[in-house]
Amino acid sequence: SQQGEEDPQALSIQEGENATMNCSYKTSINNLQWYRQNSGRGLVHLILIRSNEREKHSGRLRVTLDTSKKSSSLLITASRAADTASYFCATGSGGSNYKLTFGKGTLLTVNP
Amino acid sequence: GAVVSQHPSRVICKSGTSVKIECRSLDFQATTMFWYRQFPKQSLMLMATSNEGSKATYEQGVEKDKFLINHASLTLSTLTVTSAHPEDSSFYICSARWQGVGTEAFFGQGTRLTVV
Numbered sequence: 001s002q003q004g005e006e007d008p009q010a011l012s013i014q015e016g017e018n019a020t021m022n023c024s025y026k027t028s029i030n031n032l033q034w035y036r037q038n039s040g041r042g043l044v045h046l047i048l049i050r051s052n053e054r055e056k057h058s059g060r061l062r063v064t065l066d067t068s069k070k071s072s073s074l075l076i077t078a079s080r081a082a083d084t085a086s087y088f089c090a091t092g093s094g095g096s097n098y099k100l101t102f103g104k105g106t107l108l109t110v111n112p
Numbered sequence: 113g114a115v116v117s118q119h120p121s122r123v124i125c126k127s128g129t130s131v132k133i134e135c136r137s138l139d140f141q142a143t144t145m146f147w148y149r150q151f152p153k154q155s156l157m158l159m160a161t162s163n164e165g166s167k168a169t170y171e172q173g174v175e176k177d178k179f180l181i182n183h184a185s186l187t188l189s190t191l192t193v194t195s196a197h198p199e200d201s202s203f204y205i206c207s208a209r210w211q212g213v214g215t216e217a218f219f220g221q222g223t224r225l226t227v228v
Contacts, residue, residue: 033216042118042205042219043156088155099146100207100217102156 005103006089012109019076021106023089024069030092032065033100034074037086046074046087081112114140116208118220125196125227133191133223135206141186142208146217147179150203162189196227 006023013019023032031050035043049056049065049072056063062075076083086107090100115138125131135145144163148156160176162168162183170176178200180192189208193200203224207217 035219040203040222040224042116042221043207045216045218048216099158099161101158102148104155107153 006087006106008106009104010107010109012111013079015079015081015110015112017079017110019079019083019108019110021074021087021089021108023072023074023103025072025089025091025103026070027091027093029067032063032072033090033092034061034063034072035088035090035102037088037105039085043088076108079108079110081110084108084110114138114208114210114218116142116206116218116220118206118223120223121221122224123226125225127197127227128195130192130194131196131225133193133204133206133225135189135191135208135220137187137208137210137218140208140210142189142210143186144209145183145189146207146209147181147189147191148205148207150205150222152203156205159191193225196225198227201225201227 033048034046037043047058047063049063060077065072086105088105089103092100117136119134146161147159149159150156158171159174160168160170160181162181164183164186168181183189203222205222207219209217
């Protein structure tokens with residue numbers, strides 16, 4: 001079953017605005033990762049936040065993690081048309097059988 | 113970041129034939145590779161996990177005899193869709209992880225399979 005649930009499912013904004021996407025999950029995790037997927041392409045890893053971290057930054061990306069609420073958010077600041085893509089959160093869990101479970105994704109459209 | 117190459121990027125095949133998709137880690141040794149399936153506008157569904165030199169572990173509901181996975185070396189895993197049917201048409205993506213729990217996974221470019 002899908003672990004992560006992103007919301008919103010779709011988000012349309014203007015260039016320069018900030019975009020916030022949320023992800024909720026159900027079980028204990030080792031870490032949470034955000035990925036980006038351009039239409040019909042593979043996934044690109046954006047950022048990984050460990051279960052003992054609360055916030056992480058990478059360029060225009062800011063990720064938060066609240067393990068008590070089992071939720072995470074991805075903020076993209078000063079968005080660009082090139083940021084248009086689907087964004088997925090993925091939770092990593094399991095020891096020797098470690099694997100990623102993906103949420104349903106948020107389709108972000110940044111209008112020029 | 114590390115590079116994972118998936119080939120072919122697109123394939124069209126006739127019903128009843130088999131199709132092989134390759135996933136290669138180009139600059140690292142992948143102890144574990146994962147195969148996902150993605151339907152249009154949906155998320156990635158994990159099909160199976162393969163560890164080099166051992167049998168793949170399939171997720172519930174995935175037919176192991178239909179989706180044959182081989183991970184013969186630390187840099188190559190293959191997924192063979194046997195006796196393909198139109199309902200097997202989908203986007204298949206592999207990913208590879210080089211070691212340890214909690215490391216990021218690197219993804220191939222995906223393969224668009226169309227069965228006619």
